[in-house]
Amino acid sequence: MTKVNPLTHFIGGHHVEGTSERFSNVYNPATGEVIANVPLASKEEVQEAIGKAKEAFPAWRDMSVAKRAEIVLKFRNLLVEHTAKIIRIICTESGKTEEDAQGELTRGIESVDLAMSAPHLMKGEYSVNVGGGINAYSAKYPLGVVAAIAPFNFPIMVPLAQTSMAVAVGNAVILKASERVPMTALYISDLWKEAGVPDGIWTVVNGDKEAVNELLAHKDVEAISFVGSTPVARYIYETGAKYGKRVVALGGGKNNMVVMPDANLEQVANAFISAGYGAASQRCMAISTLIAVGKETGDRLAKIVQEKVQALKVGPYDEKPDYGPVISQQAKEAILTSIAQGEKEGAELLVDGRQAAITKESAGFFLAPTLFDHVKPGMEIYEEEIFGPVRNIVRTETLDEAIQLINEHELGNGVTIFTNDGLAARKFTTEIDVGMVGVNVPIPIPVGYHNFAGFKGSRFGDGQMFGPDQARFYTKTKMISERWVEPSEENKLSFAFPSDYK
Numbered sequence: 205m206t207k208v209n210p211l212t213h214f215i216g217g218h219h220v221e222g223t224s225e226r227f228s229n230v231y232n233p234a235t236g237e238v239i240a241n242v243p244l245a246s247k248e249e250v251q252e253a254i255g256k257a258k259e260a261f262p263a264w265r266d267m268s269v270a271k272r273a274e275i276v277l278k279f280r281n282l283l284v285e286h287t288a289k290i291i292r293i294i295c296t297e298s299g300k301t302e303e304d305a306q307g308e309l310t311r312g313i314e315s316v317d318l319a320m321s322a323p324h325l326m327k328g329e330y331s332v333n334v335g336g337g338i339n340a341y342s343a344k345y346p347l348g349v350v351a352a353i354a355p356f357n358f359p360i361m362v363p364l365a366q367t368s369m370a371v372a373v374g375n376a377v378i379l380k381a382s383e384r385v386p387m388t389a390l391y392i393s394d395l396w397k398e399a400g401v402p403d404g405i406w407t408v409v410n411g412d413k414e415a416v417n418e419l420l421a422h423k424d425v426e427a428i429s430f431v432g433s434t435p436v437a438r439y440i441y442e443t444g445a446k447y448g449k450r451v452v453a454l455g456g457g458k459n460n461m462v463v464m465p466d467a468n469l470e471q472v473a474n475a476f477i478s479a480g481y482g483a484a485s486q487r488c489m490a491i492s493t494l495i496a497v498g499k500e501t502g503d504r505l506a507k508i509v510q511e512k513v514q515a516l517k518v519g520p521y522d523e524k525p526d527y528g529p530v531i532s533q534q535a536k537e538a539i540l541t542s543i544a545q546g547e548k549e550g551a552e553l554l555v556d557g558r559q560a561a562i563t564k565e566s567a568g569f570f571l572a573p574t575l576f577d578h579v580k581p582g583m584e585i586y587e588e589e590i591f592g593p594v595r596n597i598v599r600t601e602t603l604d605e606a607i608q609l610i611n612e613h614e615l616g617n618g619v620t621i622f623t624n625d626g627l628a629a630r631k632f633t634t635e636i637d638v639g640m641v642g643v644n645v646p647i648p649i650p651v652g653y654h655n656f657a658g659f660k661g662s663r664f665g666d667g668q669m670f671g672p673d674q675a676r677f678y679t680k681t682k683m684i685s686e687r688w689v690e691p692s693e694e695n696k697l698s699f700a701f702p703s704d705y706k
């Protein structure tokens with residue numbers, strides 16, 4: 205069959221064709237057209253990529269950390285220089301709006317900025333005279349070959365967050381980009397090369413489960429960073445651990461916005477709709493559920509939100525919509541099934557996205573916004589992450605009840621509270637069992653120089669995704685004790701456990 209714009213892998217510093225004979229379609233979600241065929245790597249191709257990365261690693265590890273940081277700085281400048289092109293690729297393969305693509309690139313660059321502080325973050329600790337003539341110090345070394353497996357919904361931000369520090373602290377990095385948005389990852393491969401990263405230090409293998417399984421099992425891969433859905437995150441964590449790897453695996457989210465009766469409801473409605481429906485709700489930190497505390501709060505909010513949601517504009521990025529299509533026809537069908545399920549389970553359908561008109565008729569994967577009210581725990585639309593524009597309103601009588609609901613949920617990625625009551629906010633931030641917490645902010649995603657990770661089913665393993673923790677995750681710490689003795693010093697056998705270095 206003739207291939208449409210066949211893509212490559214990036215192995216050993218070069219674009220190489222896939223040899224597995226397996227390909228997957230990459231779509232423009234706004235038109236429904238196939239825009240490329242991405243090769244799906246075989247086990248052997250992944251092994252070859254790991255081999256090239258392993259070969260390149262020692263020289264990169266031994267390069268001065270300041271020199272590596274300089275290369276990261278060049279890469280950062282290239283990202284800025286090529287912003288327009290990067291945004292165009294992201295919009296084309298993911299369907300995002302330009303504004304949203306620019307936002308994710310900016311946040312991704314924050315991770316690259318932080319990676320430039322590798323010289324500082326790799327510093328160890330030093331003690332002199334811990335015993336007679338003995339100094340002891342800790343030193344951080346890169347791990348070797350490490351792999352990052354990325355989701356579709358942030359074609360650049362998440363890969364940059366997963367990999368920039370890994371490169372800067374001296375690892376050879378293999379990115380398994382999402383097979384649904386591989387073009388951005390391939391594009392930045394050229395930028396890494398232009399910045400001066402040696403061949404083999406930056407690799408992109410495109411693929412699916414077969415490639416991932418080889419990365420998980422291969423003895424030369426030291427660490428796995430995964431971002432994606434919860435069932436796959438759990439699988440990656442369990443399998444990686446079985447093979448003795450260091451693993452952090454971030455999963456999905458079902459994030460709540462709690463609204464206290466004293467909050468400014470006009471502000472709340474705008475915050476909920478922006479954070480709930482932005483990017484067609486395809487964000488792990490999207491707000492899924494608005495929890496209104498008090499009947500009156502719920503009634504007033506439902507009315508304001510309903511009107512605003514009905515006015516949202518959905519369409520392709522060149523029409524400057526509020527949000528674009530979802531990623532695939534399959535995703536769209538799954539979301540339609542969830543809406544039908546919500547109706548069946550008795551939630552009140554305030555806005556039905558199945559009936560609303562989309563600005564431009566096309567074969568794209570568009571879905572207008574859907575809003576359910578009187579949603580209850582136990583309903584599928586309450587329990588499951590819906591990666592598309594279907595949002596909920598839940599009502600509770602008290603803040604305690606809201607906290608309890610949230611803490612009982614399987615996922616714990618992000619949460620936020622809107623209130624003018626400092627004590628309520630303090631109680632909330634103390635008692636809530638969620639990794640990223642906001643007070644009067646719509647999406648409590650930390651900036652790139654802070655750590656990022658959820659709790660419970662939103663994160664497996666103890667690493668974080670952004671932030672300084674990346675430097676810890678991608679290095680191993682050695683403790684070194686040194687003693688230099690005068691040749692004249694008395695020297696005798698000693699079988700006692702070393703407790704007194706005299």
Ligand code: NAD
Pocket residue numbers: 353354355356357358362380381382383411412413416417431432433434436437439454455456457487488489589591617658662669
């Ligand atoms: P996904 O789990 O389907 O895929 C993620 C990656 O895993 C892809 O590279 C894919 O090729 C690979 N993969 C998929 N199935 C696999 C399998 N069975 N075995 C091995 N590898 C497999 O996720 P997605 O649909 O690309 O992304 C959306 C999900 O990611 C949502 O659940 C979202 O909440 C989550 N996400 C979480 C965060 C976070 O920081 N917590 C950030 C972004 C996205």
